[in-house]
Amino acid sequence: MIAILGAGKMGEALLSGLLRSGHDPADVVVSDARPERCAELLESYGVKALANTEAAAAAETLLLAVKPQDMPALLAEIAPHAGAVRLAISIAAGVRTATIEEWLPATPVVRVMPNTPMLVGQGASVISAGSHATEEHLVQTEELLRAVSTVTRVPERHQDAATALSGSGPAYVYYLAESMIDAGVTMGLPRATARELTLQTLTGAATLMRDSGEHPAVLREAVTSPGGTTAAAVAELERRGVRSAVLDAIVKARDRGAELAGE
Numbered sequence: 163m164i165a166i167l168g169a170g171k172m173g174e175a176l177l178s179g180l181l182r183s184g185h186d187p188a189d190v191v192v193s194d195a196r197p198e199r200c201a202e203l204l205e206s207y208g209v210k211a212l213a214n215t216e217a218a219a220a221a222e223t224l225l226l227a228v229k230p231q232d233m234p235a236l237l238a239e240i241a242p243h244a245g246a247v248r249l250a251i252s253i254a255a256g257v258r259t260a261t262i263e264e265w266l267p268a269t270p271v272v273r274v275m276p277n278t279p280m281l282v283g284q285g286a287s288v289i290s291a292g293s294h295a296t297e298e299h300l301v302q303t304e305e306l307l308r309a310v311s312t313v314t315r316v317p318e319r320h321q322d323a324a325t326a327l328s329g330s331g332p333a334y335v336y337y338l339a340e341s342m343i344d345a346g347v348t349m350g351l352p353r354a355t356a357r358e359l360t361l362q363t364l365t366g367a368a369t370l371m372r373d374s375g376e377h378p379a380v381l382r383e384a385v386t387s388p389g390g391t392t393a394a395a396v397a398e399l400e401r402r403g404v405r406s407a408v409l410d411a412i413v414k415a416r417d418r419g420a421e422l423a424g425e
């Protein structure tokens with residue numbers, strides 16, 4: 163039995179991935195602070211909802227998907243009931259495996275940082291083993307995540323950097339998308355047209371980068387005609403320091419992850 167504790171956006175994405183990859187709804191339970199959320203998931207996926215303590219007692223695998231600030235209360239609540247748990251997987255940003263192990267001593271813990279494209283089966287997850295987790299637990303975690311994301315193993319010291327890059331990363335892409343759509347509208351394009359062109363440009367550019375295997379600088383040079391339109395745009399981005407702003411922003415996200423972990 164797998165229990166998903168905290169059935170919000172990411173919990174639901176994990177749930178739908180588990181079911182799509184062939185897990186029987188009868189082998190998955192959910193728990194959430196909001197009963198109406200549990201009712202929604204029962205209706206959409208046919209999975210049973212239990213109280214946190216019942217779910218922890220029934221499951222061999224826990225998927226901890228509450229917000230970082232809700233994690234201490236959840237762990238305190240379930241710890242006395244989690245005797246049969248063989249693997250605890252946490253997706254909470256900035257919560258160290260050692261913190262979870264304080265509550266669930268001797269339980270193998272795997273820390274995961276996924277991202278929201280997991281909702282459409284296109285996520286990127288990084289995973290790290292806690293001190294009691296073995297190769298078998300990492301493989302088990304990879305199997306659970308593969309239906310909804312790629313999975314990359316990193317040492318836990320790199321989790322905050324991965325959180326800043328791929329965990330928060332979709333937000334940077336949407337920020338760019340908003341700016342591009344606004345630029346289109348400023349120049350007089352209908353909003354729907356600006357949205358469609360932006361979306362296809364981002365999707366196409368990402369697919370080209372993946373399929374060609376080329377460095378992004380090479381792909382950018384291929385777009386940039388001497389004295390042309392792209393050169394004018396890129397010169398303005400450079401003048402405004404956008405490259406270093408992006409770099410500094412992602413480092414700030416990394417540092418915030420460490421702060422959330424109380425470091």
Ligand SMILES: NC(=O)C1=CN([C@@H]2O[C@H](COP(=O)(O)OP(=O)(O)OC[C@H]3O[C@@H](n4cnc5c(N)ncnc54)[C@H](OP(=O)(O)O)[C@@H]3O)[C@@H](O)[C@H]2O)C=CC1
Nearest residue numbers: 168170171172194195227228229230232253254255276277
């Ligand atoms: N969103 C993102 O892009 C990413 C998020 N994450 C991590 O995933 C985790 C979940 O994020 P997300 O799905 O966005 O958050 P959500 O707020 O959508 O989901 C969390 C859910 O947990 C419920 N909850 C809170 N406390 C408890 C409790 N004690 N017992 C049971 N359920 C509880 C919340 O209810 P209520 O709303 O009533 O509080 C909510 O429904 C976070 O730790 C985050 O760091 C990781 C990668 C990316």
Ligand SMILES: O=C(O)[C@@H]1CCC=N1
Nearest residue numbers: 255325328329330331
């Ligand atoms: O912003 C956050 O803290 C979470 C973690 C990664 C993405 N969202």
